[in-house]
Amino acid sequence: MTRFIGVESLATIVHAIGIEPFLIGLAGYIEQDFRRWAEFHKVPRHASHSDLGVVELMPISDADRFAFKYVNGHPGNARAGLLTVAAFGVLADMDTGYPRLVAEMTLLTALRTAATSALVASRLARPDSRVMAMIGLGAQSDFQALAFRALLGIDRLQVYDIDPASTAKFVRNMTAQGFAVEAFDSAQEAVMSADIITTATADKRNATILSGNMVGAGIHINAIGGDCPGKTELQREILLRASVFVELEEQTRIEGELQQMPADFPVTEVWRVLAGLEPGRTSAAQVTLFDSVGFALEDFSALRYLDALTADDANIAEIDLIAQPDDPVDLFGLLQRYRPTAQPSLVAVSA
């Protein structure tokens, strides 16, 4: 049988552990996997496009496990009350090819993106960072705030979104979670005197959410909104001043803020920092930038974490995804196992 971890099941697991402890544990798995970067078979995602959106399969494997995430991107979905990005995934054994678990990954992706951001910031932001500015308060923003508090102790937020409803949602949610949240009327005001700036806007174009004059010395920028071709958030001038860190260089050059830069613009892959091969921040005045687009390795880590959390949990549902014939050569016999039994015949009994 294969474990199935749906939306309710995942949410229940997260609450049983606590959201922030869950994020800390998840960050640990992501760090462990980034540190053994060379052990992974990394391939480009497969994409099927239509007029309305894209469906992608993102596979990755090491010697022990195979994982893939299915994820869509349909901007028009919101009008129908559907998610513009929804996802699910599978973790399987390389030794047998059998799936271990099928999981929802819409919530899980939000959690792993936030855990990755905070993990990387823990190596790049100034250790005395206290205030985070957040530009873009959509579905991902709440998870970012919680991960930065869990991993870096950040509990003061200065926020801005062009949409008042998103701002109200964020202030309501995060105030209830004990954050000191101050909402501003512009991005310019929100970033004033912040130590960390997180940009997570949804606009699918080359926008300037953050311009050079808004970024002072010593800032760490966590840029997660520029994540596909034709979508960027930062003025080019910022990249010229910053030390730029990425997940998978070849992917970020196509999908990230790096789209704006020449192909030889220097970057550092974050796994090298996490593995201790390169320094992170080297001075208090340095501007650091995590140009994050999301990578299949983080999904692999998230599924591996979920696998460890649920391996001995009798409350997890199981589904009969894979046939279990008594004799592997007799698949027809397996089908016949489910043949309906004959109706009991009615026997007329004479009185």
Added chain:
Amino acid sequence: MTRFIGVESLATIVHAIGIEPFLIGLAGYIEQDFRRWAEFHKVPRHASHSDLGVVELMPISDADRFAFKYVNGHPGNARAGLLTVAAFGVLADMDTGYPRLVAEMTLLTALRTAATSALVASRLARPDSRVMAMIGLGAQSDFQALAFRALLGIDRLQVYDIDPASTAKFVRNMTAQGFAVEAFDSAQEAVMSADIITTATADKRNATILSGNMVGAGIHINAIGGDCPGKTELQREILLRASVFVELEEQTRIEGELQQMPADFPVTEVWRVLAGLEPGRTSAAQVTLFDSVGFALEDFSALRYLDALTADDANIAEIDLIAQPDDPVDLFGLLQRYRPTAQPSLVAVSA
């Protein structure tokens, strides 16, 4: 919610319709999709190899639907009582990117392979065919026999397998299904005076299951065992004498009996025959060969058929694979929906 069709559910559906009517319906869907060949976005499969086997993702889409099959190949699994090939799949909407159903595909692949074989044979075998020889009596063979009876009326089988246990399994199963089954001590004897020969052996090497002297004029050969690089069943001389039909030419040249032939050896894609663009059999003496390796389109058709069969079936299980937030921007609110309610506090009441 997403429909989940597990092993038991699929088997129940098949029995409710009847195995042979199910195969006829499935063949109809496969034919319909082959006839609109140009409408599909066809891509190579993604493969992740380990020392023990391979895990593959096979995606395909048209303007309306996206489908993929996950399938493994682990020859050593049988020793552990596991399937060497197991599969599951997903059918999704291109308009929204949302999955419609998740289905077991181990049984379903056996059914679609058999339906495809019989569909193609219905255009290539002599109309007066009465007797089928079958070499290789593994997991696929029973389904082949049932599909050939359902679509071509074949009910006389002359069979052979090197493994007596597989032979006994097949004779037991198919005799109970009303076939006249005669088992022989060699492939040479089994093919004598047969109208159709199906080869479906599991040997993963370049074998000679069928040699030229065993193939008389007018025979149709349904070769489904030579289906991956380094695995073939037919003597090269047979291909030189036969008119060869394939699913996707570029795939069959790598995986099928065609591995033995030069790159310009002439073949006909079966969709052209099914669409009426090319003749099938043109004379009673012609030797026809379907060099079948299996193609993602057949999985797409099988999932589309299953989708149609279960769309209004209240007995089909549903799983919460995709999050349904009240507000798409408030994914955190969705997580909080599942927050455990506070324990009722115990109130000490004075007596």
